[in-house]
Amino acid sequence: xxxxxxxxxxxxxxxxxxxxxxxxxxxxxxxxxxxxxxxxxxxxxxxxxxxxxxxxxxxxxxxxxxxxxxxxxxxxxxxxxxxxxxxxxxxxxxxxxxxxxxxxxxxxxxxxxxxxxxxxxxxxxxxxxxxxxxxxxxxxxxxxxxxxxxxxxxxxxxxxxxxxxxxxxxxxxxxxxxxxxxxxxxxxxxxxxxxxxxxxxxxxxxxxxxxxxxxxxxxxxxxxxxxxxxxxxxxxxxxxxxxxxxxxxxxxxxxxxxxx
Amino acid sequence: xxxxxxxxxxxxxxxxxxxxxxxxxxxxxxxxxxxxxxxxxxxxxxxxxxxxxxxxxxxxxxxxxxxxxxxxxxxxxxxxxxxxxxxxxxxxxxxxxxxxxxxxxxxxxxxxxxxxxxxxxxxxxxxxxxxxxxxxxxxxxxxxxxxxxxxxxxxxxxxxxxxxxxxxxxxxxxxxxxxxxxxxxxxxxxxxxxxxxxxxxxxxxxxxxxxxxxxxxxxxxxxxxxxxxxxxxxxxxxxx
Numbered sequence: 001x002x003x004x005x006x007x008x009x010x011x012x013x014x015x016x017x018x019x020x021x022x023x024x025x026x027x028x029x030x031x032x033x034x035x036x037x038x039x040x041x042x043x044x045x046x047x048x049x050x051x052x053x054x055x056x057x058x059x060x061x062x063x064x065x066x067x068x069x070x071x072x073x074x075x076x077x078x079x080x081x082x083x084x085x086x087x088x089x090x091x092x093x094x095x096x097x098x099x100x101x102x103x104x105x106x107x108x109x110x111x112x113x114x115x116x117x118x119x120x121x122x123x124x125x126x127x128x129x130x131x132x133x134x135x136x137x138x139x140x141x142x143x144x145x146x147x148x149x150x151x152x153x154x155x156x157x158x159x160x161x162x163x164x165x166x167x168x169x170x171x172x173x174x175x176x177x178x179x180x181x182x183x184x185x186x187x188x189x190x191x192x193x194x195x196x197x198x199x200x201x202x203x204x205x206x207x208x209x210x211x212x213x214x215x216x217x218x219x220x221x222x223x224x225x226x227x228x229x230x231x232x233x234x235x236x237x238x239x240x241x242x243x244x245x246x247x248x249x250x251x252x253x254x255x256x257x258x259x260x
Numbered sequence: 261x262x263x264x265x266x267x268x269x270x271x272x273x274x275x276x277x278x279x280x281x282x283x284x285x286x287x288x289x290x291x292x293x294x295x296x297x298x299x300x301x302x303x304x305x306x307x308x309x310x311x312x313x314x315x316x317x318x319x320x321x322x323x324x325x326x327x328x329x330x331x332x333x334x335x336x337x338x339x340x341x342x343x344x345x346x347x348x349x350x351x352x353x354x355x356x357x358x359x360x361x362x363x364x365x366x367x368x369x370x371x372x373x374x375x376x377x378x379x380x381x382x383x384x385x386x387x388x389x390x391x392x393x394x395x396x397x398x399x400x401x402x403x404x405x406x407x408x409x410x411x412x413x414x415x416x417x418x419x420x421x422x423x424x425x426x427x428x429x430x431x432x433x434x435x436x437x438x439x440x441x442x443x444x445x446x447x448x449x450x451x452x453x454x455x456x457x458x459x460x461x462x463x464x465x466x467x468x469x470x471x472x473x474x475x476x477x478x479x480x481x482x483x484x485x486x487x488x489x490x491x492x493x494x495x496x497x498x499x500x
Binding site: 001002004005007008009011012015016019087090091092094095096097098099100101102106251252253 | 308309310311312329330331332333334336338340342343344345346347348349353356357358359360361362363364365
């Protein structure tokens with residue numbers, strides 16, 4: 001029963017993903033613009049010295065590839081929370097919640113489906129990055145997969161949690177402004193934290209505290225076949241916490257208007 | 261399945277949506293008649309567990325949802341007032357998704373409801389996207405879908421609202437046949453007098469309170485009324 005249920009949720013998400021092919025396109029256009037346009041312009045402005053995990057001086061394009069891959073996961077996870085809000089408004093969420101299968105399993109299945117969609121997008125992005133000669137080791141690409149999965153589970157759980165507090169589809173713009181942009185720009189995705197420290201100590205502290213930075217660094221290290229233990233601990237803990245809270249937030253409430 | 265609703269009250273802020281409701285549903289068709297705002301949808305939300313029960317108790321063959329949610333939900337079929345179909349998917353994909361959520365394969369789900377799909381004129385529309393179906397056919401899909409897992413309890417919240425006469429009669433006929441031939445407990449919420457037949461069980465709900473609950477013929481005889489509409493008016497006057 002559980003396996004069939006999992007396959008059903010996965011199939012539905014993949015069908016919807018396939019039907020929304022523009023979503024794949026927009027998910028790729030965003031990081032590719034950063035990579036091909038933004039990075040080209042900033043290459044000369046930002047000199048990157050040798051820091052872990054890199055063993056030599058690198059070009060800016062190479063630096064931002066892990067950050068942009070994490071950005072794809074971030075945007076896809078938030079898009080997934082948007083689809084939860086849409087499902088709730090359209091009523092199809094009730095079908096899921098009335099399944100005899102326990103809700104944590106159903107929500108977990110949705111998160112895994114979201115992870116698969118994210119992973120597909122990220123690896124297509126990696127293929128495009130090859131055009132700029134950002135070539136990583138084969139093992140690096142393999143090591144990146146569990147990190148992408150973990151990061152996707154973390155950000156997906158965060159998205160599920162947010163989906164409960166977004167009353168209407170229109171309020172999703174608020175998520176963009178107050179969640180996605182701060183998480184992304186106040187992280188090590190686009191610039192190394194030491195660079196940020198040169199500009200502002202307090203901005204550096206915020207960026208260092210941002211859990212998305214941990215996700216980015218975990219992915220960056222994995223792509224170079226290394227493990228960043230602190231980042232792994234942070235992302236693992238936050239994944240567990242956000243998932244527990246996300247599941248709790250889907251419990252029935254006495255108030256009207258969420259799922260009934 | 262037998263459902264017992266005991267002393268259930270529910271409030272939204274200061275508004276009493278349900279006020280000390282007692283009901284007992286047995287196999288067969290029970291019509292829940294009440295105007296908009298009577299508390300029908302709230303009762304459905306509490307029975308299905310989509311809203312948290314704060315006062316009173318609801319049991320399904322003696323067990324509560326918190327005690328045995330899995331087995332209860334496996335026997336429950338629901339059609340909500342608002343459509344719950346995924347409009348971007350086809351009829352077959354919607355049925356398949358629902359079947360998988362109940363651990364049933366698409367093939368066995370379709371074979372189980374094949375006769376019903378024919379009767380509801382859905383067989384030729386299996387590959388049609390829901391967004392391309394009219395309201396009547398969408399409702400038929402919802403009805404077919406909620407029967408995939410052979411439920412012994414069927415909750416239908418105003419399933420014929422906004423439908424043409426043909427679809428309305430078809431759905432009513434299918435559900436009546438189901439209630440009588442397969443021993444299914446059906447709770448059908450409506451505000452349309454003509455949907456209530458004299459051999460149905462009837463619950464009259466108004467302003468969150470049960471005004472009457474018995475066999476329809478027995479209620480007509482008890483209150484000396486000739487039809488449902490007059491019975492309704494009588495109960496409203498008595499209730500106010």
